[in-house]
Amino acid sequence: MVPSKFAYHRPSTVKEAIELLAAHGDDSKILSGGHSLVPVLKLRLNDPEHIIDVSGIESMGGIRDNEKSITIGANATHGEIANNAALKAHAPMIAHAASMIGDVQVRNFGTIGGSIAHADPAADWPAVLLAADANVVLSHAGGQREVDIDQFFKGLFMTAMDEEEIITAIRIPKTAFNKNSTYVKFPQPASRFALVGCAAAIANSDGYITEARVAFSGVSGTPFRDSNVEKSLKGSVLNEGSIATATASVADGVSILSDHFAKENYRKHMAGVYARKALSALA
Amino acid sequence: MKVPVSITVNGKQYDKMVEPRMLLVYFLREELALTGTHIGCDTSSCGACTIHLDGKALKSCTMLAVQANGKSVTTIEGMANGENLHPLQEGFHMEHGLQCGFCTPGMIMCAADILKNNPNPTEEEIRHGLEGNFCRCTGYHNIVKSIQYAANKMAS
Numbered sequence: 019m020v021p022s023k024f025a026y027h028r029p030s031t032v033k034e035a036i037e038l039l040a041a042h043g044d045d046s047k048i049l050s051g052g053h054s055l056v057p058v059l060k061l062r063l064n065d066p067e068h069i070i071d072v073s074g075i076e077s078m079g080g081i082r083d084n085e086k087s088i089t090i091g092a093n094a095t096h097g098e099i100a101n102n103a104a105l106k107a108h109a110p111m112i113a114h115a116a117s118m119i120g121d122v123q124v125r126n127f128g129t130i131g132g133s134i135a136h137a138d139p140a141a142d143w144p145a146v147l148l149a150a151d152a153n154v155v156l157s158h159a160g161g162q163r164e165v166d167i168d169q170f171f172k173g174l175f176m177t178a179m180d181e182e183e184i185i186t187a188i189r190i191p192k193t194a195f196n197k198n199s200t201y202v203k204f205p206q207p208a209s210r211f212a213l214v215g216c217a218a219a220i221a222n223s224d225g226y227i228t229e230a231r232v233a234f235s236g237v238s239g240t241p242f243r244d245s246n247v248e249k250s251l252k253g254s255v256l257n258e259g260s261i262a263t264a265t266a267s268v269a270d271g272v273s274i275l276s277d278h279f280a281k282e283n284y285r286k287h288m289a290g291v292y293a294r295k296a297l298s299a300l301a
Numbered sequence: 302m303k304v305p306v307s308i309t310v311n312g313k314q315y316d317k318m319v320e321p322r323m324l325l326v327y328f329l330r331e332e333l334a335l336t337g338t339h340i341g342c343d344t345s346s347c348g349a350c351t352i353h354l355d356g357k358a359l360k361s362c363t364m365l366a367v368q369a370n371g372k373s374v375t376t377i378e379g380m381a382n383g384e385n386l387h388p389l390q391e392g393f394h395m396e397h398g399l400q401c402g403f404c405t406p407g408m409i410m411c412a413a414d415i416l417k418n419n420p421n422p423t424e425e426e427i428r429h430g431l432e433g434n435f436c437r438c439t440g441y442h443n444i445v446k447s448i449q450y451a452a453n454k455m456a457s
Contacts, residue, residue: 019344020322020324020327021322022322023320024321025302025321026304026365026367052364052365056324056365060343069365073368121348122358122411122414122415123345123351123359124345124363124433126357126358126359208346209346
């Protein structure tokens with residue numbers, strides 16, 4: 019399979035990349051590792067006239083351990099994230115989820131920025147970033163803004179990004195709930211995408227839950243946090259009983275995906291099963 | 302419009318004009334006639350097209366040749382040292398790690414990445430590491446043994 023023809027640009031700064039985006043607008047696509055975009059181009063699901071390769075922009079790479087947060091450059095690969103010591107210590111679900119994406123080859127080159135810009139609802143990142151209370155750093159001609167992850171995913175392959183913005187980084191706050199977090203998934207056996215992915219992050223004080231964040235990938239066209247589960251857990255002690263009560267009706271009122279791999283009722287049931295797995299791992 | 306690329310493949314630098322939409326695997330197979338790298342599924346699932354880019358395993362059907370500009374590629378043709386097979390190639394020979402052989406170049410390139418990061422992997426780590434490489438002859442058992450052979454040989 020061969021993509022449609024396009025012109026290729028390789029800016030070396032964010033400013034240059036934004037200028038190219040402004041010049042070419044919706045005829046252009048940002049390329050980083052290419053592991054979401056290249057398959058889309060090959061299937062000709064999209065045929066942009068301009069490809070802007072941001073992989074050479076140094077300021078968009080690496081993972082920085084700051085005092086109150088960890089900043090993951092948009093160009094950081096899943097493999098880099100999976101092996102990062104600061105993330106393993108402060109937000110284990112982030113490193114763990116990264117280690118479960120695709121396969122070795124995909125993790126070597128696929129990037130977090132590219133994955134969330136693509137916004138595949140069955141990708142692993144949405145659930146963990148929602149549970150982590152992450153911020154997405156977007157750059158545009160006038161400067162940059164940070165979008166709360168709760169406002170970022172808008173639907174199937176849809177995000178809150180404006181056409182002339184690019185993702186430059188993702189910020190993970192260093193919180194008690196991120197320190198005590200995990201991610202589990204029920205993978206589609208060939209693609210390794212999540213039929214159900216559940217991220218859970220729990221903060222406790224004197225044994226009682228002070229904050230609970232429980233989010234899902236793969237279950238709905240829009241990745242989501244389940245506020246019923248979170249509210250039920252808050253104030254209780256995390257144990258078999260409180261987990262059973264909180265997960266009795268996971269994903270209620272949510273529009274559930276259905277396809278030939280997993281029908282709606284099965285997927286909803288498995289969301290409950292995986293929520294219990296995730297929470298039990300933290301109990 | 303074609304653009305210039307300079308890509309080092311198996312130690313030799315190639316300067317070529319390519320269409321930006323050319324995939325790296327086609328650059329290797331059609332521009333350089335290095336047909337050891339196979340195209341299987343063409344959808345980044347099967348791993349038959351696995352090569353190394355700057356030392357890391359990559360599915361070369363999922364990268365544009367222009368993305369490899371200025372970088373260094375190793376293909377299966379670059380693994381042997383003259384007449385001396387790479388320990389992984391020798392392992393696949395000695396342990397009957399192939400039947401039809403279609404997946405073998407990708408298996409070897411992926412296995413080389415596994416061994417680079419973990420010179421003494423357990424059987425489970427090898428199997429997990431190969432999750433992006435499919436063998437339709439279902440020869441995984443001997444493929445694992447071939448990689449263990451290579452790990453032992455490289456350690457001694």
